[in-house]
Amino acid sequence: MTEKRAQTSGRFPPIFWLSNGVELCERAAYYGTFIALSMFLTDAAGFSDVESGWIGAIFSSAIYFLPFLTGAISDRIGFRHALLLAFVLLSVGYAALGLHPGKLPVLASLALIALGGSFVKPVITGTVALTSGDSLRARAYSIFYMIVNIGSFTGKTIAKPVRTALGVGSVPLCSAVAAFVALALVFLFYRPLQASTARPRGASEVVHDLAVVLRNGRFLALILITAGFWVIQGQLYASMPKYVVRMVGEGASPEWYANVNPFVVVLLVVPITHLVRKMQPISSIAIALALIPFSALIMALSPAVGAGTTLFGYPVHPITVMMVCGIAVQGFAECFLSPRYLEYASRQAPAGQEGLYMGYAHLNVFFAWLIGFVMSGYLLDAFCPDPRTLSDADRAQRLASLAGQGLMPSAYAKAHYIWYVFCAVGVAAFASLLVYQAVVRRRETKRA
CATH class of the missing domain: 1.20.1250.20 (MFS general substrate transporter like domains)
Incomplete structure (x- = not known):
């Protein structure tokens, strides 16, 4: 129904813009912490360069591998519930990363962030697809790509003054705020889309x-x-x-x-x-x-x-x-x-x-x-x-x-x-x- 309305009117429905706003918050949170992560692991958590390299490798690669599995879970529990779960995990993960920089707590926090983040991309890209008809899809994804870059730019821009003024350990706390804003947006405004007729994998x-x-x-x-x-x-x-x-x-x-x-x-x-x-x-x-x-x-x-x-x-x-x-x-x-x-x-x-x-x-x-x-x-x-x-x-x-x-x-x-x-x-x-x-x-x- 949403896709048909978009195709008929030539305009995107509100949920399309909401999803892009949520994506902007998530990307700002992710890239703000990611650009500081290698420094955080050594300076705040006390890992060696070699250890932080392995930790960064597992964390960053998991972000690209887990969506193959979490995408299937999202199809089963629904996009709204998947996003709520994702941003609860992200909010807790980023906050814990900043508040508890010990070695074991850091590993647990990164696991929460990787798991939460892996839900977001398949759900948001799925929402973009469902809220744009064939005639608008190219434009929809170009807007989405632009939003991703704006989020990346914003997160890294904020990370610099936070790191120099408050220390690298405070950067994840800013990411926690951005993730919580996204959680509030999803909780208050994101409503379930029309169910897909395809069988979940x-x-x-x-x-x-x-x-x-x-x-x-x-x-x-x-x-x-x-x-x-x-x-x-x-x-x-x-x-x-x-x-x-x-x-x-x-x-x-x-x-x-x-x-x-x-x-x-x-x-x-x-x-x-x-x-x-x-x-x-x-x-x-x-x-x-x-x-x-x-x-x-x-x-x-x-x-x-x-x-x-x-x-x-x-x-x-x-x-x-x-x-x-x-x-x-x-x-x-x-x-x-x-x-x-x-x-x-x-x-x-x-x-x-x-x-x-x-x-x-x-x-x-x-x-x-x-x-x-x-x-x-x-x-x-x-x-x-x-x-x-x-x-x-x-x-x-x-x-x-x-x-x-x-x-x-x-x-x-x-x-x-x-x-x-x-x-x-x-x-x-x-x-x-x-x-x-x-x-x-x-x-x-x-x-x-």
Whole structure:
């Protein structure tokens, strides 16, 4: 009924806008905490870099895997109840994370956040689909995508002043407030939609379908290759915050640097999508994978810039300059990948199974977050260690260097090597895509 009204009137019903408002709150809560998570795990909870890398890997990858299961649960209990459950879990999880930063409580809090967050995306995207007819669906999802980026931008923008004024442990408390606002909106205004006539899928069906998809070598190869892109993109949250704060100082703004990415995407995704609309999807993906190593390389070149960098007459740290430039390249590359990846992925599915395969196309981010965060932990430990692990003399030398007096201690002399490693990951992903493209083309030629 709601879909028919939207299609007839050409306007979206109130529940569409409510759902987008809820999504904005959830994304602001998530990204506000996520950008600070790696610092929180070491500075507030006391985990080592390696431990926080593993914890971040499991948490962030679970956010992308659990929706396959929680989506089926949402279909059974209804969208309203699923959202109420989600935001109760999120409100409690974020609040507990900020109030009880001990190691075991932190793990329990992150589990609640991952579980709660996994309910939100399938329900909100399902609501967007149900409240927009075929003629409005493209516009509906473009609005939804914009809202996601606004939420991401807002959460990270707020996280910076909260971290510097109140400490990194206070950032999750702001996320708890945003999650509670979403909970109130759902409780007061979100009403059940017309029930779907489709039979809800069971967990066993979800697992079976996942096994079917992963047995398709061609599809799995595409997922793993494009995961290389997101391994580098994921360093905005895994490596970059700690790297910047340790090399520039507590007053640095990694949260705001990360906002360059959604800013560039929002600014350029429409014109770039228009530009590449007649290009083969694989060519657009190849451009993205060719660009992404350069983003990491740019970040690695900060020692070559020198300390006397100015912007509009104001002194700027060379790491700040190169980080912002590298992140801008990432956003530019994403504009080539995101619009065409799903289109190309759908073509790799066997005839008649496109819907099944597309449901698992975002497993590339699952693998990327799992691999990228683990790599980050070991690389930070090796090249840009936690200042608390340094000797007293090295800690004093670091503080003096941050104050503009002398060089950083030798433990940080090769900190930029982290980005060379991720540049190599990007090069490997691009080379793998070229091999993949050649193999696929050869097989298609033989079949023809």
